[in-house]
Amino acid sequence: MSKTEAGHYFEDFTIGQELRHATPRTVSVGDASLYSALYGTRFALTSSDAFARRLGFARSPIDDLLVFHIVFGKTVPDISLNAIANLGYADCCFLAPVFPGETLSARSEVIGLKENSNKQSGVVYVRTRGFNAEGKEVLTYVRWVMVRKRSPEAPVGEARVPELPKAVAASDLVLPKGIDFSAYDFGEAGAPYHFGDYKAGEKIDHVDGMTVEESDHMLATRLYQNTAKVHFNQYTEGQGRFGRRLIYGGHVISLARALSFNGLANAAMVLAINGGRHVNPLFAGGTVFAWSEVIETAALAGRHDVGALRLRTIATKDLPCEAFPDLDQAGKFPDNVILDLDYWVAVPRR
Amino acid sequence: MSKTEAGHYFEDFTIGQELRHATPRTVSVGDASLYSALYGTRFALTSSDAFARRLGFARSPIDDLLVFHIVFGKTVPDISLNAIANLGYADCCFLAPVFPGETLSARSEVIGLKENSNKQSGVVYVRTRGFNAEGKEVLTYVRWVMVRKRSPEAPVGEARVPELPKAVAASDLVLPKGIDFSAYDFGEAGAPYHFGDYKAGEKIDHVDGMTVEESDHMLATRLYQNTAKVHFNQYTEGQGRFGRRLIYGGHVISLARALSFNGLANAAMVLAINGGRHVNPLFAGGTVFAWSEVIETAALAGRHDVGALRLRTIATKDLPCEAFPDLDQAGKFPDNVILDLDYWVAVPRR
Amino acid sequence: MSKTEAGHYFEDFTIGQELRHATPRTVSVGDASLYSALYGTRFALTSSDAFARRLGFARSPIDDLLVFHIVFGKTVPDISLNAIANLGYADCCFLAPVFPGETLSARSEVIGLKENSNKQSGVVYVRTRGFNAEGKEVLTYVRWVMVRKRSPEAPVGEARVPELPKAVAASDLVLPKGIDFSAYDFGEAGAPYHFGDYKAGEKIDHVDGMTVEESDHMLATRLYQNTAKVHFNQYTEGQGRFGRRLIYGGHVISLARALSFNGLANAAMVLAINGGRHVNPLFAGGTVFAWSEVIETAALAGRHDVGALRLRTIATKDLPCEAFPDLDQAGKFPDNVILDLDYWVAVPRR
Numbered sequence A, B, C: 001m002s003k004t005e006a007g008h009y010f011e012d013f014t015i016g017q018e019l020r021h022a023t024p025r026t027v028s029v030g031d032a033s034l035y036s037a038l039y040g041t042r043f044a045l046t047s048s049d050a051f052a053r054r055l056g057f058a059r060s061p062i063d064d065l066l067v068f069h070i071v072f073g074k075t076v077p078d079i080s081l082n083a084i085a086n087l088g089y090a091d092c093c094f095l096a097p098v099f100p101g102e103t104l105s106a107r108s109e110v111i112g113l114k115e116n117s118n119k120q121s122g123v124v125y126v127r128t129r130g131f132n133a134e135g136k137e138v139l140t141y142v143r144w145v146m147v148r149k150r151s152p153e154a155p156v157g158e159a160r161v162p163e164l165p166k167a168v169a170a171s172d173l174v175l176p177k178g179i180d181f182s183a184y185d186f187g188e189a190g191a192p193y194h195f196g197d198y199k200a201g202e203k204i205d206h207v208d209g210m211t212v213e214e215s216d217h218m219l220a221t222r223l224y225q226n227t228a229k230v231h232f233n234q235y236t237e238g239q240g241r242f243g244r245r246l247i248y249g250g251h252v253i254s255l256a257r258a259l260s261f262n263g264l265a266n267a268a269m270v271l272a273i274n275g276g277r278h279v280n281p282l283f284a285g286g287t288v289f290a291w292s293e294v295i296e297t298a299a300l301a302g303r304h305d306v307g308a309l310r311l312r313t314i315a316t317k318d319l320p321c322e323a324f325p326d327l328d329q330a331g332k333f334p335d336n337v338i339l340d341l342d343y344w345v346a347v348p349r350r
Helices: A029-039 A047-053 A064-080 A214-223 A249-259 B029-038 B049-054 B062-081 B214-221 B251-258 C028-040 C049-054 C065-081 C214-223 C248-258
Strands: A018-019 A083-094 A104-114 A120-129 A137-148 A203-207 A269-278 A288-300 A308-315 A335-349 B018-020 B083-094 B102-115 B119-133 B135-150 B201-206 B270-279 B287-299 B306-317 B336-347 C018-020 C083-094 C104-116 C123-132 C137-150 C204-207 C269-278 C287-299 C306-317 C337-348
Touching: A018 A064, A029 A214, A029 A249, A029 B029, A029 B214, A029 C028, A047 B083, A047 B102, A064 A104, A064 A120, A064 A137, A064 A249, A104 A137, A104 C049, A214 A249, A214 B214, A214 C028, A214 C214, A249 A269, A249 A288, A249 A308, A249 A335, A249 B049, A269 C204, A288 A335, A335 C204, B018 B062, B018 B287, B018 C204, B029 B062, B029 B214, B029 B251, B029 C028, B062 B083, B062 B102, B062 B119, B062 B135, B062 B214, B062 B251, B062 B270, B083 B306, B102 B135, B214 B251, B214 C214, B251 B270, B251 B287, B251 B306, B251 B336, B287 B336, C018 C065, C028 C065, C028 C214, C028 C248, C065 C083, C065 C104, C065 C123, C065 C137, C065 C214, C065 C248, C065 C269, C104 C137, C248 C269, C248 C287, C248 C306, C248 C337, C287 C337
Parallel strands: none
Antiparallel strands: A018 A104, A083 A137, A083 A269, A104 A120, A120 A137, A203 A288, A269 A335, A288 A308, A308 A335, B018 B102, B083 B135, B083 B270, B102 B119, B119 B135, B201 B287, B270 B336, B287 B306, B306 B336, C018 C104, C083 C137, C083 C269, C104 C123, C123 C137, C204 C287, C269 C337, C287 C306, C306 C337
């Protein structure tokens, strides 16, 4: 029998199946430095231990999205090695901050399955949970991917598509215990805009653009121990659909988040991701731009120091965003749009 | 009102204006590792904790130039986002070593302003200071940049150009307290040459060359949280003056310093930068070479263990330096020269 | 006298000569993160402190190959700066785990010399030892390189070629004291295959491919403070034999080891390298694949928790390995084969 990991095919999944993903990973200041170097992120909470301590953290937590990428990476060998497409995310909550020295692991449960009508593939829905070494859940999200069948004839169970919330309810957002944003220093953080300064419907062009090189996205994706072949193997991808390596969608999310500092410098933490769609692929050489819209503003129960903004951030390639490129009348994005991300961030009140 | 940072224009600056720069940054061993990987630096003091401890340091300090780049990066959004050119540095002193875990922040004071005769722009002089989280000043320098005016008609104050020293006086150089170079191990450090072996007028070709890739300089410049657009955005720069991304001048300084190990292995610390000029731009694909001249040798008051060399290091692109390429009769550098840096280093005595 | 390091030429070496290599280097979690980002390695022991602690380690050790590369890097200025070719390794043993915070240094002894018949060069054999700051030996290996003569007429001593073992004897393999693999979690590590599942003669295609960019291999090789010119200087190499930068052979070894996770996920530690040959050069843009053969399985004295596999791992460029490309009848490798590595790994028993 081959000892090589071939990944699961659609017919290998069953509703309720538990997948315990391999390779726990201790995160460190080394990972944080690489994350800085890869994206140029400047949010003060993750940049300065001193800043974090004034808010009641022991030190700067690991960037929320770095935690997401590491947990996500672990799921690839079990869930998406034979994926045709990563279709979406939903109901992603960041439940506890992760600090350097903590060890992350991940488990997933299959919560939905639906064969495609051509019987060549099907959609798999999983609820993934990330844990620290003490077993505390730090992250949870649902993802669905289209996965190949090993053989079209293989029998599959009845279709089941989970009901997923359009967005995480503001009342379900979790702030770390004992954290107090009253001491938040807007000057140090780089912009004066507080929670009350943002209104639903407001659009912000993040102005700056960042060009991606092959080496950048591969360094990032390897750092996350993400093994999806399409990101790394030019020999095979050169003969494939695009003729080149595809950039990990999470790399685009992190770029968009880093670019969003210009206009959202006080979006201190990502609390939840309501949904995300990789509208078009990104390849090396492309320059990523982004703009955001405030979808909703929400108070957080019992908190006078901080509120939540629901944002929609659109990332583009080779298209500056001063015109806020978006869905057209027919509900179709321009080809230059690569990401449509709906998420909640915490913004201090003044 | 736009929440996006547009940066200051020339007419926004006033003499005496204090700028408190955003995003404090905790430096870590992760940053030190990246700095190694980006430049291949081999100076023993920053490479080995054990080596540093024998000299009385608690551990290896963060490379002086990494401290400089991080402090410099913080000033970009407030000072040089609308800069046309970075004209020079002067009077830069490293005042205290910075160790992993320390948090750096920066403030600047406007000390000079001079509108250009075309009224399209002007030169801004700032004194920038870097601090650790305890408020101790670790770095100070003057920089001047040519900054666009928002509108040529905008009124500006009277011109004032600060007097700047040609060089930091040897008597103003600062060595960390309690540090003793008597235990310096020349064998471990990689070369036998001590302070007394260097004479004013001596020229050293550093022999080796290092080719720069787009990914390298962008990783570096993002690590420094430097947001100058010209380094990152091929979409925009592709339509600009050079048709490509410009490499951060500080990247060249760090490359030249790393190359200078071959001939100056015992130039253990950079004590001051007297002046620096980015003579020509560097682009990815270029190979950097360097040579140095000893300008002056100076005793340090009360120190028998260490002296100071004033060096001038010239970096070139695609031009080996065995012929010591320099200013011609007309005072002009060859096009392949990219950096002319004048600085003080500490070299142990035997 | 020039202060620049010119490296040793063949006639500068003498049998018994001791070389104390420069620049001790403290390894850190920053180096470990970069190693992850460069190779995407997933072995649980070096990925998770929690996993390592359950086996009795204080935390995750630094990857064995990262230790090798750092020790190797130190020897380059003294041994192979004027090398024409790196001919082989033998008798390499990992003697003690290295943890973040430890400082590595290296010494070599010349154990063999043989002038080539053309008197232009000769082969130098050295025994290199790596030490931590307490003087404990952590690594030992023999390497031989072809080194230029400064002048063909220079007299040299009698030829002496050391006898080298074909392989490290299983009885000489060293496991860290107090380590117990009984608590090894095969699920967390990513594969169920234990020592008893592997049989001599078994071949494993590691399936995945990894494309190498210029920036990747230069970041790696600078991280190791390896100064061999051929890896970094496109200006000079562009005019040389290959017209381009040559990738450090150790980079290929680390890529092959990382790829081998798929099939050898429980090859928890590299215990020894019996021999290695860089069969053909690798250049940026090439995609590396690998396959392995189990050469021998060996019990380890007094250990019921772990055994040793002697592996031969072949790496290729731009050639997937499902056909196990190998030496042909004439004893010649196909041009796409770049590495033939013979080594011992520790694999837990169940």
